[in-house]
Each structure stands twice: as structure tokens, then as C-alpha cells.
Amino acid sequence: MVRTSVVSSLCSVTKEWDENISYLQLCQRIESFTGIEPCYMRLSFEFDDGKKLEILESSNPYPFKTYPHVSMILVEDLNENSVVNQLQNSNGTESNFHLSDEEYAKRTDSVLQWKMKNNYGRFNSDSKRSQESNKQLQQQRIAELQIDQRCSVESEGQLERRGWLRFIGRIGEINDQDIWCGVEFDDPVGKNDGSFKGHIYFGPVKTNHGGFVKPLAVKTGPEFLPMTKNDQSDDEI
Template sequence: MGSDYEVLRGYVIGSGSDSNQQKAPEGQVRLEITHSVLSDDTLGANNYKNFHLNLTVKEFKEKLYRFVGTEPKYMTLVIREQNKITEIKKLDDEEKTLEQYQIQDGLNVHIIDNDPNNYISELQDTSKVEKATMTDEEYNKREGTYKKWIEEQQKSNTNTSTATTATTSTPEVTIKVGDRCQVTSDDPNNYDIRLGTVSYSGTTEFSSGHWIGVTLDLPLGKNDGSVKGKRYFECSPKYGCFVKPSNVIVGDFPEEEI
């Protein structure tokens, strides 16, 4: 039986089988990344990544280096089952590709850090790092900040929605199921952007008006496509969210990749 932490983590981000439902595009493989020094908390909820199957192990290590910071020469890569316990194989031939190793969606790639200088451990000790600070007043005076960009996008969406309402009693929603999109927040202090795919567009039983249901790329949502017992679309737990059309920006947004 797993620890209380593992049970809680499984509940929050979903089990390995849930993550497996988020299939990688053709020619790629979706893997969970873990590290012998970095904890799951440090890696965050986005430790599922897509990789091209034609990557050699050497190239694969370079990709992982950008994510975890361990130099490729100090890496030992172990492929494990979704339970992160059962070892399948070591990737010890740097010229072989992931496809030649027959790597499949949903497996766990565990990085063993052999750095004799314990570089990653030193990086995790933030007590010695001087923190950069900036007051809200100083930040608000700066031009081209992410906050101002979000405010401009929300203002633009609001103006568009108001203009449409003025000309017709039923605003037209042009967002379609299958559209790639970016989801923003109504909270002016929340600047996080979530990417996903539109999975539902229409009215709902939980609230009046038109709603957009989105299957997110990462487990940053609140549901599995159902609300209060009513199902509107299918997705893994924590990968679904419902937002107003004004909070959705449609565009050619590729799924996050290292």
C-alpha cells in the first residue's frame, strides 16, 4: 500500500492510467519524469512530457537536462512501469532511439543523478539565494508586462462580447469543439495560462448562459468533463474545466513539449 502522500497525489493529479489516456501525437511517446534527487513536488504537476520516438538516448538526455538540470554525463536512465517500482530496462546505449527501445505511452522514465558534486541538491537549498523583490506599484509602472497583456486581452474580449450583444439578443459563439485554445482567468491576480482543446460548447444545467468545456493539456482543472452528475464531455480527472467564451482564446497552440 502506498503512503498517504502517494494516495493524495494520485487523487489530485490522477493515477498513471488516467495520465495514459492523454495520448501523445503520432510519432511521439508520453512519459512521466521522476528524479532521484528532485521530489515530485519540485518537478510539479507537469512532469508528463511528450518526446519524439526518433530521439536517440543521447538526444533524449539533452531534452531531460533542460527540464531537471542534471548533466547528461551524470544521468542513468531507467524505464519503469506506471507504478514507478517495477524496472523494465536501462537506456544504456546512447545511439539507440526510443523507438528501438520500444518505449510506450504512460511509462515512467526515472533519472538517477550520479553527479559527484551534488549540484542539484545544492540548487534545492534556496535559503542561501537572495530573493528578488518588486512592489506592486513598481510592477504596475512597467510596460509590456504579462499582467497588462492579460488585462488588454480581457478588455478586448469584453468589448467584443458587448458589441455582439448590442446587435443581437443571442451572441454568436464561434468557438468549436476541436479548437486548440488558451484559457485565461477572470481573477486579475491570476496570470496563469492553461492550454487545451475545446471539448464542449453550449448551455449547461449548472449555470445559465453559454459555456465552453476544455480538456486541458495538464491536470490543472477541476473535473473530468462532468459537473453535479451531468456529463458534458470525456476526459481524465482534473483535466476538465468550464469557462465563459470571453475567457477562451482560440489559436494554433501546440501541446506543451520540452
């Protein structure tokens, strides 16, 4: 995971990102708490040494793979008529605000308050229902899985890979809510050895033979035998 500050004209927060997140996914996540639409968003990375670099999707489709040591993401809204810029102008200043999440939530003129009033993003009832439905599907899949059984992993944008399901549970270094599946892969197509940030969750197994994925990506059963050489993928999870 990559931990950075995210600073826009109306907010400053600290977030953790999966290093495999795409540029588009990053912009969509940033929109959820800045209110800036991805099509009008300009991103710049600031590094530990203070240097800054504008990030473009064309040259950085997976920006954290190219730049894993980012300390801050600077977000600009290029739409002069956006709600964000209107709110900023109404404050009579163009300087950045550096607020804690708690302080930001108390503001009455923030993008967060605007989203709440307009049922935008996570405050949208349809979005809430979709998230709840996803949680239920995850729980149903978890009930079907069996630890130490052969498994198949199929994630969006990734080819199938196989191995053994070794772990089901929460990863405290990420959060205390999401459930993850720890897989020992047959081939070196993972990202770890069964540990995450120094905590061993299963194994340890051989380098790059371990990985953590969401339950919906996993199926267990004796039919998932090791894949042949022609079926193997070098993609990582």
C-alpha cells in the first residue's frame, strides 16, 4: 500500500492506495472526497525531496507502479464553473486548507456538505444499496470457501491463476472491515510470501507465491488442478 496526503483547494486528507490502482481508478477515488470530476482533474505528485511532477494517464496508466515513493498528491480543478471552485471563491481565498477529517466534516461550506445535500457519491441511496449488495455477495462466497483447498482466482482484468486457499480474514494493516483471502499460488504470480507489512498471515511461502484477494475472486474445489505452462500468466495481483 502507498500512503499519501491528498490536497485540493477545499480539503486535505491522508489516504492509503493499492499500488496497482489505475490512473482512472485513482481519479474516481479522489473525486469521492474532493468533488472534482476526473475529466477536469489535474494531478501532480510531490515526492519526499520536495520535487513535483504532473501525472498524465497516457504516460502513467498505473502511477504508483512508476512512482512508489509519493508523499503528496496535489489536485487541481480545471473547471472554472464547478461547484468546487464556486465554493472556493465564496470563501474569498485561493489557498489550500489543511484540515483533519473531523474538522472538515464540521464545515458547512464544504464539498462534503454539498454531496450530502445532493445525495452524491456514497450518500446516494443507490450507491449504498450497491455496496450492501456487494457485501452480501462477499459473505455468501466466504461461506462457500474452504481453507487449505485447491482454488481458482479470477479478478477483473487478470487471467485465471490457481493455487491453495490458505487464509480468510481481516488484514489489520489495511482496515478492520474488509475480508481478504490469502492464496498460495502455484507459480510466482503473487506479490508477497503470505505476509503484509511484516505481519505473517499464512505461510510464509516462496517469494511472490503469495497474494491477498477479495473473496468474490476466489473459488475452491478439487477440480482446480495446476495449470499447464501454456495457461500461466505473469500478471500480478
